[in-house]
Amino acid sequence: MKAVNQVAAADTLSGPRVAFNVERIREDFPVLKQRVHGKPLVYLDSAATSQKPKVVIDTVTQYYLAENSNIHRGIHFLSEQATRAFEDSRAKVARFLNASTAQEIVFVRGATEGINLVAQSFGRMRVKAGDEIIISAMEHHSNIVPWQILCQETGAVLRVVPINDRGEFLVDEYAKLLSPKTRLVSVVHVSNALGTINPVKRIVEMAHSRGVPVLIDGAQAAPHLTVDVGELDCDFYVFSSHKLFGPTGVGVVYGKAHHLEAMPPYQGGGDMILSVTFEKTLYNVIPFKFEAGTPHIAGVIGLGAAIDYLDGVGLDRIAAYESGLLAYATEAVSAVPGVRLIGTAKEKASIVTFVLEGVHAHDIGTILDQEGIAIRTGHHCAQPVLQRFGVPATARASLAFYNTRGEIDALVRGIRKVTELFG
Amino acid sequence: MSDLRELYQEVILDHNRRPRNFQKLDGANRTAEGYNPLCGDQLTVYLRLEDGVIKGISFQGSGCAISKASASMMTASLKGKSKADAEALFETFHKMVTADLSVTFDPLEVGKLAAFSGVREFPVRVKCATLPWHTLHAALEEKGQIVSTE
Numbered sequence: 098m099k100a101v102n103q104v105a106a107a108d109t110l111s112g113p114r115v116a117f118n119v120e121r122i123r124e125d126f127p128v129l130k131q132r133v134h135g136k137p138l139v140y141l142d143s144a145a146t147s148q149k150p151k152v153v154i155d156t157v158t159q160y161y162l163a164e165n166s167n168i169h170r171g172i173h174f175l176s177e178q179a180t181r182a183f184e185d186s187r188a189k190v191a192r193f194l195n196a197s198t199a200q201e202i203v204f205v206r207g208a209t210e211g212i213n214l215v216a217q218s219f220g221r222m223r224v225k226a227g228d229e230i231i232i233s234a235m236e237h238h239s240n241i242v243p244w245q246i247l248c249q250e251t252g253a254v255l256r257v258v259p260i261n262d263r264g265e266f267l268v269d270e271y272a273k274l275l276s277p278k279t280r281l282v283s284v285v286h287v288s289n290a291l292g293t294i295n296p297v298k299r300i301v302e303m304a305h306s307r308g309v310p311v312l313i314d315g316a317q318a319a320p321h322l323t324v325d326v327g328e329l330d331c332d333f334y335v336f337s338s339h340k341l342f343g344p345t346g347v348g349v350v351y352g353k354a355h356h357l358e359a360m361p362p363y364q365g366g367g368d369m370i371l372s373v374t375f376e377k378t379l380y381n382v383i384p385f386k387f388e389a390g391t392p393h394i395a396g397v398i399g400l401g402a403a404i405d406y407l408d409g410v411g412l413d414r415i416a417a418y419e420s421g422l423l424a425y426a427t428e429a430v431s432a433v434p435g436v437r438l439i440g441t442a443k444e445k446a447s448i449v450t451f452v453l454e455g456v457h458a459h460d461i462g463t464i465l466d467q468e469g470i471a472i473r474t475g476h477h478c479a480q481p482v483l484q485r486f487g488v489p490a491t492a493r494a495s496l497a498f499y500n501t502r503g504e505i506d507a508l509v510r511g512i513r514k515v516t517e518l519f520g
Numbered sequence: 521m522s523d524l525r526e527l528y529q530e531v532i533l534d535h536n537r538r539p540r541n542f543q544k545l546d547g548a549n550r551t552a553e554g555y556n557p558l559c560g561d562q563l564t565v566y567l568r569l570e571d572g573v574i575k576g577i578s579f580q581g582s583g584c585a586i587s588k589a590s591a592s593m594m595t596a597s598l599k600g601k602s603k604a605d606a607e608a609l610f611e612t613f614h615k616m617v618t619a620d621l622s623v624t625f626d627p628l629e630v631g632k633l634a635a636f637s638g639v640r641e642f643p644v645r646v647k648c649a650t651l652p653w654h655t656l657h658a659a660l661e662e663k664g665q666i667v668s669t670e
């Protein structure tokens with residue numbers, strides 16, 4: 098007995114606590130090895146979509162090579178195996194978010210569909226004419242438009258929490274907007290346009306003190322921070338697999354079980370029913386009630402592999418490495434003459450957004466592309482943010498744990514080249 | 521860098537820095553708005569069209585160097601031209617920025633607009649160069665007010 102305990106203790110100690118080696122990490126991402134326009138690829142667009150480690154690609158390939166089968170439908174071997182792998186992924190996501198049960202995890206197509214699901218099912222059930230829904234001024238279009246649609250349908254009113262010049266959520270203004278009319282709060286955890294990390298725990302507490310439920314858009318948070326929905330106590334949390342080093346076409350809605358139980362289905366079809374007659378249909382239990390039709394089975398299984406991979410690297414070590422890299426990038430980029438950073442919140446993750454005097458972001462993007470550097474330019478699906486800062490477009494370098502300081506140096510050389518060309 | 525110089529020719533950089541006819545047009549009788557939702561470019565083209573002739577033309581808006589220079593040089597080359605001439609030049613311009621690299625162009629036909637021939641090496645930027653022309657076309661045709669590149 099004693100011997101066994103000792104082994105276990107030794108394992109925990111020697112676990113994945115070795116130093117973070119970014120070159121080793123890069124070996125896991127085949128896409129990073131290529132050249133673009135004759136230059137080594139410098140991929141600084143992970144906020145748009147992250148690259149995939151080989152284990153994720155292999156898992157998806159293996160599924161199609163040897164396991165392909167529909168889930169929840171067959172009693173044959175392959176179907177059973179696929180169903181188990183699919184449900185294993187659900188359990189992994191539940192653990193990843195620290196949800197209390199896997200039933201609280203609904204698979205959808207992406208964060209966008211997740212927010213639409215909550216707006217159309219939970220929102221329509223709860224919101225009436227004259228009610229109010231609160232979002233913030235730094236939302237992605239996917240956390241604006243579904244609420245506008247709901248407001249149009251119900252006669253409810255959208256309220257927007259302003260942000261300051263650093264791109265920070267104004268908690269005092271939020272407090273003023275919360276009222277007996279508020280039915281729902283939906284805010285982003287980490288802003289894709291600014292990198293701001295919002296005080297979501299506080300935001301949830303303040304809403305809950307008035308009995309108002311909260312959705313957190315975690316599309317940009319899940320890849321960079323440890324998310325604990327139990328601790329946050331949020332009612333809903335959504336994210337996209339493809340930004341979390343998993344396949345495209347898969348998203349997650351975490352919803353508290355009692356909400357999911359009470360909510361009407363989002364779409365009707367196969368898998369979401371217990372029995373169907375023309376007179377009456379009995380809906381399936383949660384989460385299946387919200388998963389009509391054949392889902393992206395390979396994608397969900399691939400997301401499970403991505404989560405295993407992240408666990409192996411260690412989320413805390415990823416966060417520590419990225420915070421050093423972000424500090425380095427922020428200093429290096431802002432030191433280039435003519436650069437102005439957009440989004441300088443005290444609490445930030447992985448995003449350096451900037452404008453360059455006299456040069457449109459789109460031109461920066463083309464010139465950097467010629468250097469093999471991939472960044473995002475334009476409005477980043479967050480036009481109100483740009484309106485707030487009075488710029489028509491910005492350039493955004495977004496980081497992941499596979500990026501290096503050398504790549505930041507290449508970015509800075511690239512920006513200097515832009516300045517020369519337009520000089 | 522050489523490809524980039526093809527794209528960002530001196531004349532383009534100049535029109536980007538100092539766009540011509542970059543204001544609202546007094547007495548305009550046609551306007552249209554163009555959007556490139558991909559990058560957020562937006563511009564308005566103003567026209568004073570009399571008896572099928574472009575008597576006045578200007579633009580406003582925000583966009584990248586390519587779209588701004590394209591709008592600027594478009595307005596500069598169309599003043600006094602007939603509607604038919606303008607449409608014909610649009611067609612030539614469009615062919616030039618989308619043509620295969622092997623195709624060469626008659627300098628007489630395209631004039632200063634030849635500066636945009638480098639755009640065809642950058643397919644994602646073609647829409648930047650053509651947005652002002654699509655918007656002009658909408659203003660000439662008076663068909664709807666809003667043009668999108670998508």
Ligand SMILES: Cc1ncc(COP(=O)(O)O)c(C=O)c1O
Nearest residue numbers: 207208209237239289316317337
């Ligand atoms: C903050 C935020 N929310 C939502 C989304 C939408 O994600 P998806 O397009 O994967 O549905 C994004 C994607 O850019 C995002 O950055």
